[in-house]
Amino acid sequence: MKYTTVIGLEIHAELLTKSKVFCGCKNSFGGRVNGNCCPVCAGMPGTLPALNKKAVELAVAAGLSFGCAVSRLTVWDRKNYFYPDLAKAYQISQLYAPVCLGGGLETGGRFIRLTRIHLEEDAGKLTHTRGGTLIDYNRAGVPLIEIVTEPDMRSADEAVEFVENVRRTLVYAGVSDGKMEQGSLRVDANISVMPSGTEKFGTRTEIKNLNSFKFIKKAVEFEAERQAEVLDGGGAVAQETRRYDEASGETFSMRSKEDAHDYRYFPDPDIPPVVISDADVERIKNALPETPSARLKKYAGYGLSVADAGVILENKPVSDFYDACVKAGADPVAAANLIRGEILRRYNASADREQIPVAPADIADALKLAEKSEIDGGGLKTAVGCMYLERKPLSAVLAEKNLFVKEDLSLVSEVVKRVVSENPKAAAQYKEGDAKVLSFFIGQCARALRGGALAQTVRAELERVLNDGD
Amino acid sequence: MNISLLRKKLDGGELSATELTRLFLDRISLADGIVDAYLHVDYDGAIKMAETAQKLIDSGRSKPLTGIPIALKDNLSTRNMPTTCASKMLEGYVPPFDATVVERLRAEGAVFLGKLNLDEFAMGASTKTSYYKKTKNPYDLARVPGGSSGGSAAAVAAELCVAALGTDTGGSIRQPAAFCGVTGHRPTYGLVSRYGCVAFASSLDQIGPIAGNAEDCAAVLEAICGKDARDPTSAAAAFSAAALDTELKGKRIGIIKELTGAEVDKEVAAAVTAAAEWYERAGADVGEVSLPMLAHAVPIYYLISSAEASSNLAKFDGVRYGYRSDGVPNFYGMISKSRAEGFGWEVKRRIMLGSYALCSGYYDDYYKRAVRLCGVIRAQYKEAFAGYDMLLSPVAPTTAYPYDRLPDDPAQMYLADICTVSAALAGLPALSTPCGYDVNGMPIGLMITGGRFRDAEILGAARLFEKEFRRMPPSIPNAPEFPKI
Numbered sequence: 016m017k018y019t020t021v022i023g024l025e026i027h028a029e030l031l032t033k034s035k036v037f038c039g040c041k042n043s044f045g046g047r048v049n050g051n052c053c054p055v056c057a058g059m060p061g062t063l064p065a066l067n068k069k070a071v072e073l074a075v076a077a078g079l080s081f082g083c084a085v086s087r088l089t090v091w092d093r094k095n096y097f098y099p100d101l102a103k104a105y106q107i108s109q110l111y112a113p114v115c116l117g118g119g120l121e122t123g124g125r126f127i128r129l130t131r132i133h134l135e136e137d138a139g140k141l142t143h144t145r146g147g148t149l150i151d152y153n154r155a156g157v158p159l160i161e162i163v164t165e166p167d168m169r170s171a172d173e174a175v176e177f178v179e180n181v182r183r184t185l186v187y188a189g190v191s192d193g194k195m196e197q198g199s200l201r202v203d204a205n206i207s208v209m210p211s212g213t214e215k216f217g218t219r220t221e222i223k224n225l226n227s228f229k230f231i232k233k234a235v236e237f238e239a240e241r242q243a244e245v246l247d248g249g250g251a252v253a254q255e256t257r258r259y260d261e262a263s264g265e266t267f268s269m270r271s272k273e274d275a276h277d278y279r280y281f282p283d284p285d286i287p288p289v290v291i292s293d294a295d296v297e298r299i300k301n302a303l304p305e306t307p308s309a310r311l312k313k314y315a316g317y318g319l320s321v322a323d324a325g326v327i328l329e330n331k332p333v334s335d336f337y338d339a340c341v342k343a344g345a346d347p348v349a350a351a352n353l354i355r356g357e358i359l360r361r362y363n364a365s366a367d368r369e370q371i372p373v374a375p376a377d378i379a380d381a382l383k384l385a386e387k388s389e390i391d392g393g394g395l396k397t398a399v400g401c402m403y404l405e406r407k408p409l410s411a412v413l414a415e416k417n418l419f420v421k422e423d424l425s426l427v428s429e430v431v432k433r434v435v436s437e438n439p440k441a442a443a444q445y446k447e448g449d450a451k452v453l454s455f456f457i458g459q460c461a462r463a464l465r466g467g468a469l470a471q472t473v474r475a476e477l478e479r480v481l482n483d484g485d
Numbered sequence: 486m487n488i489s490l491l492r493k494k495l496d497g498g499e500l501s502a503t504e505l506t507r508l509f510l511d512r513i514s515l516a517d518g519i520v521d522a523y524l525h526v527d528y529d530g531a532i533k534m535a536e537t538a539q540k541l542i543d544s545g546r547s548k549p550l551t552g553i554p555i556a557l558k559d560n561l562s563t564r565n566m567p568t569t570c571a572s573k574m575l576e577g578y579v580p581p582f583d584a585t586v587v588e589r590l591r592a593e594g595a596v597f598l599g600k601l602n603l604d605e606f607a608m609g610a611s612t613k614t615s616y617y618k619k620t621k622n623p624y625d626l627a628r629v630p631g632g633s634s635g636g637s638a639a640a641v642a643a644e645l646c647v648a649a650l651g652t653d654t655g656g657s658i659r660q661p662a663a664f665c666g667v668t669g670h671r672p673t674y675g676l677v678s679r680y681g682c683v684a685f686a687s688s689l690d691q692i693g694p695i696a697g698n699a700e701d702c703a704a705v706l707e708a709i710c711g712k713d714a715r716d717p718t719s720a721a722a723a724f725s726a727a728a729l730d731t732e733l734k735g736k737r738i739g740i741i742k743e744l745t746g747a748e749v750d751k752e753v754a755a756a757v758t759a760a761a762e763w764y765e766r767a768g769a770d771v772g773e774v775s776l777p778m779l780a781h782a783v784p785i786y787y788l789i790s791s792a793e794a795s796s797n798l799a800k801f802d803g804v805r806y807g808y809r810s811d812g813v814p815n816f817y818g819m820i821s822k823s824r825a826e827g828f829g830w831e832v833k834r835r836i837m838l839g840s841y842a843l844c845s846g847y848y849d850d851y852y853k854r855a856v857r858l859c860g861v862i863r864a865q866y867k868e869a870f871a872g873y874d875m876l877l878s879p880v881a882p883t884t885a886y887p888y889d890r891l892p893d894d895p896a897q898m899y900l901a902d903i904c905t906v907s908a909a910l911a912g913l914p915a916l917s918t919p920c921g922y923d924v925n926g927m928p929i930g931l932m933i934t935g936g937r938f939r940d941a942e943i944l945g946a947a948r949l950f951e952k953e954f955r956r957m958p959p960s961i962p963n964a965p966e967f968p969k970i
Contacts, residue, residue, distance in 0.1 A: 064717070
């Protein structure tokens with residue numbers, strides 16, 4: 016039988032706060048083992064959580080980016096369970112009143128709905144060794160948001176595209192660095208299958224802790240296939256939590272529904288509810304940059320291809336730079352081409368991925384000069400290269416590198432005549448009406464002139480010589 | 486002996502801080518073997534602190550508590566002394582930090598004599614559930630000192646310290662203070678930072694003073710109170726010992742009807758009535774006030790406090806600190822065995838009760854209902870305080886009972902908390918001051934409950950009463966006389 020896969024996701028994103036959510040320890044990846052760890056992180060008796068309000072603000076920023084309804088009261092709950100990476104034996108989270116409700120994100124033309132976004136703290140990291148299990152609490156207390164979707168996705172590819180979209184949106188909003196390789200973004204996938212053409216969802220399984228796009232795709236595909244085989248074999252899918260094994264590419268049962276934890280959630284009495292005022296929300300909203308979805312729409316309006324828009328959107332500094340160039344008066348398509356080529360080549364090779372060290376107004380001006388043929392394609396490339404690498408303004412680069420086109424018309428005339436006389440066959444073809452050979456002639460002339468003339472000057476001279484036979 | 490008298494002698498050079506501390510340390514070594522109030526005595530540390538305090542005094546920079554020997558309930562974190570919560574679970578545990586109250590007392594130049602016994606993790610009303618020792622009531626060594634701050638109350642009563650810190654979750658300062666004939670004050674919830682107090686029930690726990698009198702309690706409270714960034718439930722409220730009320734004229738005092746009837750022993754009720762009459766004579770308007778919900782406060786208290794405790798005490802898993810059972814090769818086996826062996830029965834009982842109350846399926850019927858009814862209690866207090874400034878009641882239905890007459894049924898024990906739990910559930914300040922002695926010479930406590938952050942009002946009222954009330958100090962058999970200071 017043919018089946019449709021139904022996918023809902025829980026995306027955990029670490030927030031970009033300077034310090035942890037309930038203590039003053041640094042929130043940073045790596046570092047000395049247990050170096051960013053204090054009595055609060057280690058759950059020492061008597062310690063109490065002191066809320067970092069910035070974490071709440073970032074969660075609100077995420078919610079606003081996805082069009083969620085933002086709660087005006089942040090209430091915290093305790094999720095109780097024993098595990099060595101969880102020092103207090105409860106995770107401070109939000110069950111009863113999440114910070115954001117609803118919202119969603121368009122992905123590949125479909126709108127994927129969000130159920131909720133809630134705040135919680137991350138746990139520590141365990142390393143299993145022969146001698147025992149070692150615990151690093153550096154990550155314990157790092158603020159997280161959990162973005163929960165409705166079961167709206169229908170394929171592994173769609174799920175991956177959605178996560179990419181969410182990740183980009185969070186990075187743009189400055190909410191998370193979205194670094195999956197560092198565990199900043201992790202995904203739990205709820206998967207079920209139903210006979211194609213039917214509406215009733217099958218029994219779902221949950222696959223925990225997928226930490227790359229590749230693994231999301233593989234795990235969802237494997238699990239959907241596995242469930243289909245179970246159903247085709249006359250069996251029933253068991254509701255359970257499963258683990259994805261990266262080496263084998265398979266999923267394995269972790270615990271069944273019967274073994275599911277009773278987390279005994281209750282409001283955390285240590286943290287008084289935090290009020291988010293309308294003014295807070297307004298301030299956060301005003302500080303938010305345009306979302307990647309909005310930019311994508313805008314770029315399509317400029318006439319950019321989906322591929323070009325995607326390349327520009329991939330990195331926020333690039334997209335910001337592009338927008339600034341357009342704002343400075345650059346032609347959107349020409350600017351996109353220039354950025355795809357000359358700018359991205361250097362940006363990708365640069366150690367500083369936070370900014371592009373060229374003034375957008377200079378790009379706009381350079382493109383205008385090229386349009387007016389005052390510099391040629393090669394000059395434009397040189398100008399951009401120098402501005403990027405030598406951090407110099409356009410005016411200085413133009414003067415230093417002597418980039419304005421200076422044409423020796425008698426040389427052009429001489430070269431054109433020589434090239435035409437050396438290629439009588441092509442000249443004849445042209446006269447017979449084959450206009451395509453003109454580009455062949457232009458190429459030959461350009462090579463001989465080595466940039467000493469503008470293409471249109473060469474073209475005009477060629478047309479004159481070929482037509483007149485002079 | 487009281488703090489202001491000692492202050493004068495210390496500042497006047499009549500007595501050095503070191504001499505004073507030595508007097509207490511000597512007395513502890515002679516008499517604490519009889520009372521068993523201390524779990525840890527810091528002989529060397531106390532002398533060092535006294536020397537530092539003396540330097541402050543010599544330089545004319547002494548504060549109200551500089552050089553005053555104080556002891557701490559052993560659920561308050563101290564970085565130089567063990568903090569055991571009277572549990573095997575935390576045997577030998579020395580915290581890497583000081584509780585905020587400890588930090589504040591250090592900054593005052595107070596001298597720490599040591600750590601005091603309590604019911605295990607502050608769960609109990611007799612100090613009998615301590616893993617380490619049975620503290621005796623200085624008035625009758627066969628009787629309990631009350632609890633959970635039994636060590637604190639007994640130490641103050643036996644003059645083994647000038648003042649002590651206790652903690653009160655459902656009566657743990659007031660009831661032992663009543664049983665041992667001293668003054669104990671539970672501050673308004675939020676007035677004192679809980680940071681570093683090993684949590685039992687976070688929404689109820691408060692740290693407060695136990696001392697010889699209300700004025701000394703006020704001096705200690707002033708030193709430890711105030712907003713603390715590390716405890717978000719602490720309030721930006723101030724308390725000043727200088728602001729204690731000095732006038733009773735026009736004060737409206739209500740006797741709580743539900744706590745002065747058949748619920749309490751006749752002798753206890755009579756002493757409280759006599760105290761109320763004294764207040765009337767002193768110019769207060771005394772009436773009777775009814776808070777019907779108080780009759781149901783005990784189950785509400787046990788559901789909420791146990792639910793929070795089940796979560797707060799989950800961190801004791803043997804992984805990072807405290808007791809760990811050896812020889813179990815897997816995590817869940819290790820923590821199960823460590824907790825089974827590390828906790829005593831009373832603690833386990835409450836963890837079980839609290840876990841049950843929070844389970845899905847029972848949450849609404851137990852925990853949530855208890856929280857809702859707690860709101861009703863608060864509302865009834867609010868209503869009562871619209872007509873009255875302070876409320877009077879006994880602290881406990883009986884005086885201190887002999888160890889061998891402790892009820893076996895825990896529910897029976899819990900019911901004895903009837904007088905104290907309501908003020909805790911409402912977050913209100915309440916104190917206990919001696920108001921009489923029963924036929925056996927055991928002290929009877931008068932409880933005064935005040936409005937939110939009206940701590941100075943009830944401490945003032947207690948101070949005025951104390952000026953008139955004749956105390957009968959305990960005489961501990963075989964204990965040396967305390968030298969006259």
